[in-house]
Amino acid sequence: MARANTTKRAILDAALELAATKGITGTTMDEVAELAGVAKGSLYYNFSSKDQLFEAMLQEGVGSLADSLRTAKGELRGWPAIEALVRQLLDRIAANAPLAKLMASEIFRTDRAWQQTLFALRHEALAVFEAAIDETEVPAGRAGIMASSVFGAVLLAGLEWLVFEPERSRDEVAAGILATLNTSAPIE
Amino acid sequence: MARANTTKRAILDAALELAATKGITGTTMDEVAELAGVAKGSLYYNFSSKDQLFEAMLQEGVGSLADSLRTAKGELRGWPAIEALVRQLLDRIAANAPLAKLMASEIFRTDRAWQQTLFALRHEALAVFEAAIDETEVPAGRAGIMASSVFGAVLLAGLEWLVFEPERSRDEVAAGILATLNTSAPIE
DNA sequence: GTCTATAATACGATAGAC
DNA sequence: GTCTATCGTATTATAGAC
Numbered sequence: 001m002a003r004a005n006t007t008k009r010a011i012l013d014a015a016l017e018l019a020a021t022k023g024i025t026g027t028t029m030d031e032v033a034e035l036a037g038v039a040k041g042s043l044y045y046n047f048s049s050k051d052q053l054f055e056a057m058l059q060e061g062v063g064s065l066a067d068s069l070r071t072a073k074g075e076l077r078g079w080p081a082i083e084a085l086v087r088q089l090l091d092r093i094a095a096n097a098p099l100a101k102l103m104a105s106e107i108f109r110t111d112r113a114w115q116q117t118l119f120a121l122r123h124e125a126l127a128v129f130e131a132a133i134d135e136t137e138v139p140a141g142r143a144g145i146m147a148s149s150v151f152g153a154v155l156l157a158g159l160e161w162l163v164f165e166p167e168r169s170r171d172e173v174a175a176g177i178l179a180t181l182n183t184s185a186p187i188e
Numbered sequence: 189m190a191r192a193n194t195t196k197r198a199i200l201d202a203a204l205e206l207a208a209t210k211g212i213t214g215t216t217m218d219e220v221a222e223l224a225g226v227a228k229g230s231l232y233y234n235f236s237s238k239d240q241l242f243e244a245m246l247q248e249g250v251g252s253l254a255d256s257l258r259t260a261k262g263e264l265r266g267w268p269a270i271e272a273l274v275r276q277l278l279d280r281i282a283a284n285a286p287l288a289k290l291m292a293s294e295i296f297r298t299d300r301a302w303q304q305t306l307f308a309l310r311h312e313a314l315a316v317f318e319a320a321i322d323e324t325e326v327p328a329g330r331a332g333i334m335a336s337s338v339f340g341a342v343l344l345a346g347l348e349w350l351v352f353e354p355e356r357s358r359d360e361v362a363a364g365i366l367a368t369l370n371t372s373a374p375i376e
Numbered sequence: 377g378t379c380t381a382t383a384a385t386a387c388g389a390t391a392g393a394c
Numbered sequence: 395g396t397c398t399a400t401c402g403t404a405t406t407a408t409a410g411a412c
Contacts, residue, residue, distance in 0.1 A: 152344025
Protein backbone atom coordinates (compact mmCIF):
# COMPACT_ATOMS: atom_id res chain seq x y z
CA MET A 1 0.00 0.00 0.00
CA ALA A 2 2.82 2.42 0.84
CA ARG A 3 4.55 1.19 -2.30
CA ALA A 4 1.37 1.74 -4.31
CA ASN A 5 1.12 5.33 -3.12
CA THR A 6 4.62 6.30 -4.19
CA THR A 7 4.05 4.60 -7.53
CA LYS A 8 0.79 6.47 -7.96
CA ARG A 9 2.56 9.74 -7.15
CA ALA A 10 5.31 9.07 -9.70
CA ILE A 11 2.74 8.21 -12.36
CA LEU A 12 0.65 11.34 -11.74
CA ASP A 13 3.75 13.58 -11.79
CA ALA A 14 5.03 12.05 -15.01
CA ALA A 15 1.61 12.31 -16.63
CA LEU A 16 1.32 16.02 -15.79
CA GLU A 17 4.79 16.87 -17.02
CA LEU A 18 4.34 15.09 -20.33
CA ALA A 19 0.83 16.39 -20.95
CA ALA A 20 1.94 19.99 -20.38
CA THR A 21 4.09 19.94 -23.50
CA LYS A 22 2.54 17.20 -25.65
CA GLY A 23 -1.09 17.53 -24.61
CA ILE A 24 -3.10 14.71 -23.07
CA THR A 25 -4.02 13.02 -26.35
CA GLY A 26 -0.44 13.35 -27.54
CA THR A 27 0.94 11.67 -24.42
CA THR A 28 1.19 7.88 -24.57
CA MET A 29 0.95 5.44 -21.70
CA ASP A 30 4.37 4.07 -22.69
CA GLU A 31 5.92 7.51 -22.23
CA VAL A 32 4.24 7.99 -18.85
CA ALA A 33 5.52 4.62 -17.67
CA GLU A 34 9.05 5.37 -18.83
CA LEU A 35 9.23 8.83 -17.20
CA ALA A 36 7.67 7.52 -13.98
CA GLY A 37 10.21 4.71 -13.94
CA VAL A 38 7.64 1.93 -13.76
CA ALA A 39 6.33 -0.68 -16.16
CA LYS A 40 3.18 -0.04 -18.15
CA GLY A 41 1.38 -2.80 -16.29
CA SER A 42 1.69 -0.70 -13.11
CA LEU A 43 -0.19 2.15 -14.74
CA TYR A 44 -3.15 -0.12 -15.30
CA TYR A 45 -2.87 -1.60 -11.81
CA ASN A 46 -3.27 1.90 -10.32
CA PHE A 47 -5.64 3.45 -12.87
CA SER A 48 -8.31 1.67 -14.86
CA SER A 49 -7.64 3.53 -18.12
CA LYS A 50 -5.77 6.45 -19.66
CA ASP A 51 -8.88 8.63 -19.30
CA GLN A 52 -9.20 7.80 -15.62
CA LEU A 53 -5.53 8.51 -14.98
CA PHE A 54 -5.77 11.99 -16.47
CA GLU A 55 -9.07 12.69 -14.78
CA ALA A 56 -7.44 11.93 -11.41
CA MET A 57 -4.52 14.18 -12.32
CA LEU A 58 -6.76 17.11 -13.26
CA GLN A 59 -8.97 16.62 -10.22
CA GLU A 60 -6.00 16.77 -7.89
CA GLY A 61 -4.41 19.78 -9.60
CA VAL A 62 -7.41 22.00 -10.27
CA GLY A 63 -9.03 21.03 -6.97
CA SER A 64 -6.02 22.15 -5.00
CA LEU A 65 -5.88 25.37 -7.02
CA ALA A 66 -9.48 26.18 -6.08
CA ASP A 67 -8.69 25.43 -2.42
CA SER A 68 -5.71 27.76 -2.45
CA LEU A 69 -7.84 30.57 -3.91
CA ARG A 70 -10.42 30.18 -1.14
CA THR A 71 -7.66 30.30 1.44
CA ALA A 72 -6.09 33.38 -0.16
CA LYS A 73 -9.36 35.27 -0.08
CA GLY A 74 -9.92 34.41 3.57
CA GLU A 75 -11.81 37.24 5.23
CA LEU A 76 -10.81 39.82 2.61
CA ARG A 77 -13.61 41.64 0.80
CA GLY A 78 -13.85 43.62 -2.43
CA TRP A 79 -10.77 45.08 -4.10
CA PRO A 80 -8.22 43.85 -1.52
CA ALA A 81 -9.62 40.35 -2.09
CA ILE A 82 -9.29 40.71 -5.87
CA GLU A 83 -5.70 41.86 -5.48
CA ALA A 84 -4.87 38.91 -3.21
CA LEU A 85 -6.55 36.46 -5.59
CA VAL A 86 -4.67 37.77 -8.61
CA ARG A 87 -1.36 37.41 -6.77
CA GLN A 88 -2.23 33.96 -5.46
CA LEU A 89 -3.31 32.68 -8.88
CA LEU A 90 -0.15 34.05 -10.45
CA ASP A 91 1.95 32.34 -7.78
CA ARG A 92 0.21 29.03 -8.39
CA ILE A 93 0.72 29.34 -12.13
CA ALA A 94 4.42 30.02 -11.57
CA ALA A 95 4.73 27.14 -9.11
CA ASN A 96 2.89 24.72 -11.38
CA ALA A 97 3.28 25.86 -14.96
CA PRO A 98 2.48 22.41 -16.39
CA LEU A 99 -0.95 22.45 -14.74
CA ALA A 100 -1.60 25.99 -15.96
CA LYS A 101 -0.76 25.03 -19.54
CA LEU A 102 -3.01 22.03 -19.29
CA MET A 103 -5.88 24.10 -17.94
CA ALA A 104 -5.58 26.53 -20.83
CA SER A 105 -5.75 23.71 -23.33
CA GLU A 106 -8.43 21.55 -21.69
CA ILE A 107 -10.88 23.98 -20.16
CA PHE A 108 -12.98 24.52 -23.29
CA ARG A 109 -12.91 20.95 -24.60
CA THR A 110 -16.39 19.49 -24.53
CA ASP A 111 -15.69 15.94 -25.66
CA ARG A 112 -13.73 14.61 -22.71
CA ALA A 113 -14.62 11.75 -20.40
CA TRP A 114 -13.85 14.02 -17.43
CA GLN A 115 -15.83 17.00 -18.71
CA GLN A 116 -18.22 17.12 -15.72
CA THR A 117 -15.42 16.94 -13.19
CA LEU A 118 -13.39 19.69 -14.82
CA PHE A 119 -16.43 21.91 -15.27
CA ALA A 120 -17.26 21.70 -11.57
CA LEU A 121 -13.71 22.53 -10.50
CA ARG A 122 -13.44 25.41 -12.96
CA HIS A 123 -16.69 26.76 -11.55
CA GLU A 124 -15.34 26.51 -7.99
CA ALA A 125 -12.25 28.54 -8.88
CA LEU A 126 -14.23 31.21 -10.76
CA ALA A 127 -16.75 31.44 -7.91
CA VAL A 128 -14.07 32.76 -5.57
CA PHE A 129 -13.25 35.59 -7.98
CA GLU A 130 -16.94 36.20 -8.59
CA ALA A 131 -17.61 36.58 -4.86
CA ALA A 132 -14.85 39.16 -4.51
CA ILE A 133 -16.05 41.12 -7.55
CA ASP A 134 -19.63 41.03 -6.26
CA GLU A 135 -18.43 42.76 -3.11
CA THR A 136 -17.44 45.83 -5.12
CA GLU A 137 -20.17 48.01 -6.61
CA VAL A 138 -20.90 46.21 -9.84
CA PRO A 139 -24.16 46.05 -11.86
CA ALA A 140 -26.16 42.90 -11.16
CA GLY A 141 -25.36 39.84 -13.26
CA ARG A 142 -22.05 41.16 -14.46
CA ALA A 143 -19.75 39.56 -11.88
CA GLY A 144 -19.60 36.22 -13.74
CA ILE A 145 -18.24 37.74 -16.94
CA MET A 146 -15.82 39.88 -14.96
CA ALA A 147 -14.57 36.84 -13.03
CA SER A 148 -13.79 35.04 -16.30
CA SER A 149 -12.07 38.17 -17.58
CA VAL A 150 -9.82 38.48 -14.54
CA PHE A 151 -9.04 34.78 -14.52
CA GLY A 152 -8.22 34.89 -18.24
CA ALA A 153 -6.02 37.94 -17.81
CA VAL A 154 -3.96 36.28 -15.09
CA LEU A 155 -3.77 32.90 -16.86
CA LEU A 156 -2.64 34.26 -20.23
CA ALA A 157 -0.32 36.92 -18.85
CA GLY A 158 1.16 34.39 -16.42
CA LEU A 159 1.79 31.78 -19.11
CA GLU A 160 3.10 34.37 -21.52
CA TRP A 161 5.59 35.31 -18.82
CA LEU A 162 6.67 31.75 -17.99
CA VAL A 163 6.79 30.44 -21.54
CA PHE A 164 8.07 33.40 -23.51
CA GLU A 165 9.61 35.95 -21.11
CA PRO A 166 10.85 34.07 -18.03
CA GLU A 167 13.48 36.75 -17.32
CA ARG A 168 10.87 39.12 -15.88
CA SER A 169 10.23 39.22 -12.13
CA ARG A 170 7.03 37.96 -10.57
CA ASP A 171 6.25 41.37 -9.05
CA GLU A 172 6.62 43.06 -12.43
CA VAL A 173 4.06 40.69 -13.92
CA ALA A 174 1.65 41.03 -11.00
CA ALA A 175 1.89 44.82 -11.20
CA GLY A 176 1.17 44.76 -14.93
CA ILE A 177 -1.91 42.58 -14.51
CA LEU A 178 -3.26 44.71 -11.66
CA ALA A 179 -2.61 47.85 -13.71
CA THR A 180 -4.70 46.35 -16.51
CA LEU A 181 -7.63 46.09 -14.10
CA ASN A 182 -7.25 49.81 -13.37
CA THR A 183 -7.00 51.08 -16.94
CA SER A 184 -9.13 54.18 -16.83
CA ALA A 185 -11.41 55.36 -19.57
CA PRO A 186 -11.03 59.12 -19.96
CA ILE A 187 -13.90 61.20 -18.56
CA GLU A 188 -15.51 63.10 -21.39
CA MET B 189 -7.01 23.99 -60.34
CA ALA B 190 -10.42 25.53 -59.58
CA ARG B 191 -11.45 22.09 -58.37
CA ALA B 192 -8.35 21.87 -56.21
CA ASN B 193 -9.18 25.17 -54.52
CA THR B 194 -12.68 24.16 -53.51
CA THR B 195 -11.34 20.84 -52.25
CA LYS B 196 -8.68 22.65 -50.26
CA ARG B 197 -11.33 24.94 -48.78
CA ALA B 198 -13.54 21.99 -47.76
CA ILE B 199 -10.57 20.22 -46.17
CA LEU B 200 -9.48 23.29 -44.19
CA ASP B 201 -13.02 23.94 -42.96
CA ALA B 202 -13.52 20.34 -41.89
CA ALA B 203 -10.15 20.27 -40.15
CA LEU B 204 -10.95 23.39 -38.13
CA GLU B 205 -14.37 22.20 -37.07
CA LEU B 206 -13.13 18.82 -35.92
CA ALA B 207 -10.05 20.15 -34.16
CA ALA B 208 -12.13 22.65 -32.18
CA THR B 209 -13.84 19.87 -30.25
CA LYS B 210 -11.41 16.96 -30.48
CA GLY B 211 -8.13 18.85 -30.55
CA ILE B 212 -5.62 18.58 -33.38
CA THR B 213 -3.92 15.41 -32.14
CA GLY B 214 -7.33 13.85 -31.49
CA THR B 215 -8.52 14.55 -35.02
CA THR B 216 -7.74 11.87 -37.59
CA MET B 217 -7.16 12.32 -41.29
CA ASP B 218 -9.99 9.83 -41.97
CA GLU B 219 -12.43 12.04 -40.06
CA VAL B 220 -11.30 15.15 -41.92
CA ALA B 221 -11.75 13.40 -45.25
CA GLU B 222 -15.22 12.17 -44.33
CA LEU B 223 -16.48 15.58 -43.08
CA ALA B 224 -14.94 17.36 -46.09
CA GLY B 225 -16.65 14.86 -48.37
CA VAL B 226 -13.47 13.80 -50.15
CA ALA B 227 -11.27 10.72 -50.13
CA LYS B 228 -8.22 10.55 -47.91
CA GLY B 229 -5.94 10.51 -50.92
CA SER B 230 -7.12 14.05 -51.74
CA LEU B 231 -5.90 15.27 -48.36
CA TYR B 232 -2.39 14.11 -49.19
CA TYR B 233 -2.64 15.50 -52.71
CA ASN B 234 -3.34 18.99 -51.30
CA PHE B 235 -1.21 18.86 -48.13
CA SER B 236 2.00 16.98 -47.66
CA SER B 237 1.22 15.76 -44.13
CA LYS B 238 -1.20 16.14 -41.23
CA ASP B 239 1.15 18.67 -39.60
CA GLN B 240 1.32 20.76 -42.74
CA LEU B 241 -2.47 20.74 -43.13
CA PHE B 242 -3.01 22.07 -39.62
CA GLU B 243 -0.21 24.60 -39.94
CA ALA B 244 -1.92 26.00 -43.05
CA MET B 245 -5.22 26.10 -41.18
CA LEU B 246 -3.76 27.99 -38.21
CA GLN B 247 -1.84 30.36 -40.45
CA GLU B 248 -4.97 31.32 -42.35
CA GLY B 249 -7.11 31.70 -39.21
CA VAL B 250 -4.76 33.52 -36.86
CA GLY B 251 -3.31 35.59 -39.68
CA SER B 252 -6.72 36.90 -40.67
CA LEU B 253 -7.48 37.61 -37.00
CA ALA B 254 -4.36 39.77 -36.71
CA ASP B 255 -5.32 41.61 -39.91
CA SER B 256 -8.79 42.35 -38.61
CA LEU B 257 -7.35 43.78 -35.39
CA ARG B 258 -5.07 46.13 -37.32
CA THR B 259 -8.05 47.27 -39.38
CA ALA B 260 -10.19 47.80 -36.29
CA LYS B 261 -7.57 49.98 -34.65
CA GLY B 262 -7.21 52.09 -37.78
CA GLU B 263 -6.33 55.63 -36.78
CA LEU B 264 -7.68 55.28 -33.24
CA ARG B 265 -5.28 55.96 -30.36
CA GLY B 266 -5.24 55.10 -26.66
CA TRP B 267 -8.40 54.11 -24.81
CA PRO B 268 -10.79 54.40 -27.81
CA ALA B 269 -8.46 52.04 -29.67
CA ILE B 270 -8.46 49.56 -26.77
CA GLU B 271 -12.23 49.65 -26.66
CA ALA B 272 -12.51 49.05 -30.40
CA LEU B 273 -9.98 46.20 -30.24
CA VAL B 274 -11.80 44.47 -27.39
CA ARG B 275 -15.08 44.64 -29.32
CA GLN B 276 -13.47 43.47 -32.55
CA LEU B 277 -11.71 40.53 -30.89
CA LEU B 278 -14.93 39.52 -29.17
CA ASP B 279 -16.78 39.68 -32.49
CA ARG B 280 -14.18 37.50 -34.17
CA ILE B 281 -14.33 34.97 -31.36
CA ALA B 282 -18.11 34.84 -31.69
CA ALA B 283 -17.91 34.55 -35.48
CA ASN B 284 -15.25 31.84 -35.37
CA ALA B 285 -15.54 30.00 -32.08
CA PRO B 286 -13.70 26.91 -33.38
CA LEU B 287 -10.61 28.99 -34.12
CA ALA B 288 -10.80 30.68 -30.71
CA LYS B 289 -10.96 27.32 -28.94
CA LEU B 290 -8.04 26.08 -30.95
CA MET B 291 -5.99 29.16 -30.15
CA ALA B 292 -6.61 28.69 -26.44
CA SER B 293 -5.43 25.11 -26.61
CA GLU B 294 -2.47 25.52 -28.98
CA ILE B 295 -0.93 28.84 -28.09
CA PHE B 296 1.29 27.59 -25.26
CA ARG B 297 2.30 24.27 -26.83
CA THR B 298 6.03 24.27 -27.48
CA ASP B 299 6.43 20.92 -29.24
CA ARG B 300 4.58 21.60 -32.46
CA ALA B 301 5.94 21.54 -35.99
CA TRP B 302 4.28 24.92 -36.62
CA GLN B 303 5.55 26.54 -33.40
CA GLN B 304 7.49 29.33 -35.16
CA THR B 305 4.59 30.22 -37.41
CA LEU B 306 2.07 30.39 -34.58
CA PHE B 307 4.44 32.37 -32.36
CA ALA B 308 4.89 35.02 -35.03
CA LEU B 309 1.15 35.38 -35.64
CA ARG B 310 0.38 35.53 -31.91
CA HIS B 311 2.98 38.27 -31.61
CA GLU B 312 1.37 40.23 -34.45
CA ALA B 313 -2.02 40.14 -32.78
CA LEU B 314 -0.66 41.13 -29.37
CA ALA B 315 1.39 43.95 -30.93
CA VAL B 316 -1.79 45.74 -31.99
CA PHE B 317 -3.07 45.74 -28.40
CA GLU B 318 0.37 46.71 -27.13
CA ALA B 319 0.51 49.73 -29.43
CA ALA B 320 -2.87 50.97 -28.20
CA ILE B 321 -1.90 50.47 -24.55
CA ASP B 322 1.40 52.25 -25.12
CA GLU B 323 -0.56 55.29 -26.30
CA THR B 324 -2.10 55.66 -22.84
CA GLU B 325 0.08 56.82 -19.97
CA VAL B 326 1.63 53.55 -18.84
CA PRO B 327 5.02 52.91 -17.16
CA ALA B 328 7.69 51.84 -19.64
CA GLY B 329 7.98 48.11 -20.37
CA ARG B 330 4.59 47.29 -18.95
CA ALA B 331 2.52 47.39 -22.16
CA GLY B 332 3.49 43.84 -23.17
CA ILE B 333 2.13 42.26 -20.00
CA MET B 334 -0.97 44.42 -20.18
CA ALA B 335 -1.57 43.40 -23.79
CA SER B 336 -1.49 39.72 -22.81
CA SER B 337 -3.82 40.45 -19.92
CA VAL B 338 -6.40 42.18 -22.10
CA PHE B 339 -6.16 39.51 -24.79
CA GLY B 340 -6.56 36.80 -22.15
CA ALA B 341 -9.53 38.54 -20.58
CA VAL B 342 -11.36 38.79 -23.91
CA LEU B 343 -10.46 35.24 -25.01
CA LEU B 344 -11.52 33.50 -21.81
CA ALA B 345 -14.60 35.62 -21.19
CA GLY B 346 -15.61 35.23 -24.83
CA LEU B 347 -15.22 31.46 -24.84
CA GLU B 348 -16.91 31.16 -21.45
CA TRP B 349 -19.83 33.00 -22.98
CA LEU B 350 -20.03 30.93 -26.18
CA VAL B 351 -19.41 27.55 -24.58
CA PHE B 352 -21.19 27.82 -21.27
CA GLU B 353 -23.61 30.79 -21.37
CA PRO B 354 -24.65 31.34 -25.01
CA GLU B 355 -27.95 32.92 -23.92
CA ARG B 356 -26.22 36.19 -23.01
CA SER B 357 -26.05 39.04 -25.54
CA ARG B 358 -22.84 40.14 -27.16
CA ASP B 359 -23.16 43.67 -25.78
CA GLU B 360 -23.59 42.38 -22.26
CA VAL B 361 -20.34 40.42 -22.55
CA ALA B 362 -18.44 43.32 -24.12
CA ALA B 363 -19.65 45.64 -21.36
CA GLY B 364 -18.54 43.20 -18.68
CA ILE B 365 -15.06 42.85 -20.15
CA LEU B 366 -14.65 46.62 -20.54
CA ALA B 367 -15.87 47.11 -16.97
CA THR B 368 -13.17 44.70 -15.81
CA LEU B 369 -10.56 46.98 -17.37
CA ASN B 370 -11.99 49.87 -15.35
CA THR B 371 -12.19 48.18 -11.97
CA SER B 372 -11.00 50.88 -9.64
CA ALA B 373 -8.81 50.35 -6.64
CA PRO B 374 -10.14 52.49 -3.78
CA ILE B 375 -8.12 55.61 -3.03
CA GLU B 376 -6.72 55.34 0.45
C1' DG C 377 -7.34 15.55 -59.29
C1' DT C 378 -9.66 12.09 -57.04
C1' DC C 379 -10.43 7.52 -55.78
C1' DT C 380 -9.73 2.62 -53.33
C1' DA C 381 -6.75 -0.53 -51.20
C1' DT C 382 -3.01 -1.47 -48.39
C1' DA C 383 1.46 -1.02 -46.08
C1' DA C 384 3.83 0.14 -41.77
C1' DT C 385 3.66 1.50 -37.40
C1' DA C 386 1.93 3.31 -32.90
C1' DC C 387 -1.05 2.83 -29.19
C1' DG C 388 -4.37 1.37 -25.41
C1' DA C 389 -5.20 -2.46 -22.93
C1' DT C 390 -4.72 -7.32 -21.06
C1' DA C 391 -2.63 -11.93 -19.58
C1' DG C 392 0.13 -14.31 -16.81
C1' DA C 393 4.74 -15.01 -14.43
C1' DC C 394 7.08 -13.64 -10.31
C1' DG D 395 2.38 -4.88 -6.65
C1' DT D 396 5.23 -4.97 -10.42
C1' DC D 397 7.04 -6.89 -14.44
C1' DT D 398 7.42 -8.63 -19.60
C1' DA D 399 5.20 -10.12 -23.62
C1' DT D 400 1.54 -9.75 -26.66
C1' DC D 401 -3.16 -8.87 -28.73
C1' DG D 402 -6.24 -6.07 -31.44
C1' DT D 403 -7.10 -1.95 -33.40
C1' DA D 404 -6.51 2.83 -35.00
C1' DT D 405 -3.82 5.92 -37.64
C1' DT D 406 -0.52 8.15 -40.83
C1' DA D 407 0.98 7.76 -45.18
C1' DT D 408 1.69 5.72 -49.88
C1' DA D 409 0.76 3.09 -54.37
C1' DG D 410 -1.54 2.71 -58.31
C1' DA D 411 -6.07 2.65 -61.00
C1' DC D 412 -9.17 5.82 -63.23
